[in-house]
Amino acid sequence: MRLFIREHRPLIFMQIAQLFLVLMIYWLDGYRHFLTGLYSVFIGLVALTGYLVYRYQAERRLYRTLSEPMAELDDSIQGLGQGPLPEAVDALLQSQYGHYQERIKLTEKARKDHLAFMNQWVHQMKTPLSVIRLTMEQEDDPRSASVLEEADRMEKGLETVLYAARLETFDRDFRVESVSLKTICENAIRDNKRLFIGSKVYPELQVDPALLVESDTKWLGFLIGQIVTNAVKYSAESHEKVTFFSFLRGSEAVLEIRDRGIGIPPEDIKRVFQPFFTGDNGRKFRESTGMGLYFAREIAERLGHRIELESEPGTGTRVRIVFISYLTTV
DSSP states (O other): OHHHHHHHHHHHHHHHHHHHHHHHHHHHTTOOOHHHHHHHHHHHHHHHHHHHHHHHHHHHHHHHHHHSOOSSGGGGGSOOOSSHHHHHHHHHHHHHHHHHHHHHHHHHHHHHHHHHHHHHHHHHHHHHHHHHHHHHHTOOSHHHHHHHHHHHHHHHHHHHHHHHHHGGGGGGSOOOEEEEHHHHHHHHHHHTHHHHHHHTOEEEEEOOTTEEEEEOHHHHHHHHHHHHHHHHHTTTTSOOEEEEEEEEETTEEEEEEEEOSSOOOHHHHTTTTSTTOOHHHHHHOTTOOSOHHHHHHHHHHHHTOEEEEEEETTTEEEEEEEESSEEEOO
């Protein structure tokens, strides 16, 4: 309504001015029936009001669409009323909607093609890595151990690329079930065995074997793996432990992964979950990508979990995964 009044404000002022101008001309010409003149002005204002009411009723949907934000894109093609202006705007919106839908289809096709290519490429790269691993495992010398360590790093990088690509289709690639936290942590330790050994960091498992949480085994394992990789990387050469500890807190179950490494500066803590943010530690460790904790938080939120982080420089970092649904077995 306000937009309609603003649009027709010049017409209203001009019409009123025109009525009084005509009345003044008659007055200067000697016409002295003042009440009759005012009555003619009143008749003119009534006619103007009727015209404005008609225009507003005919174009009400147009002005409502222009004044209020649309809840959905499809609302723009629902028709805007009768009249030259609503029909013209409606035709324009229909044309824009068609172009937009075509652009969405092209973008979606490009995204799917890219996802298919990434999946195929990752699986193709895993084959030569497996051959390298099998070949080096048959050797027993420091160079073979070094090659195996690099192969592990490459495999983890490929796995990260694969999961990052699948994150876009997360809703079609997960299954909620009862998951043993201890088993998941044991798998994470086993998968990062060479990383622990090469970094001279030792795992400590204090997870209740009876504690089960509702989650997806594959995605939760990847989430924990990202946290473990960070914990070991920033504790390298410390000869300290990375502790896996579970406990109950009210109605929630919590898995805490604690390292005793260099910690995170206070000014960086609020930004560590941002993609590609490496902070002060990223200048000391060139391998930092700034994506590990970002992936961890994204996956946790999609699984219905929560990530908490506490850290002190020189003391270490505590990362907690909070589960709102859990059960314990006897």
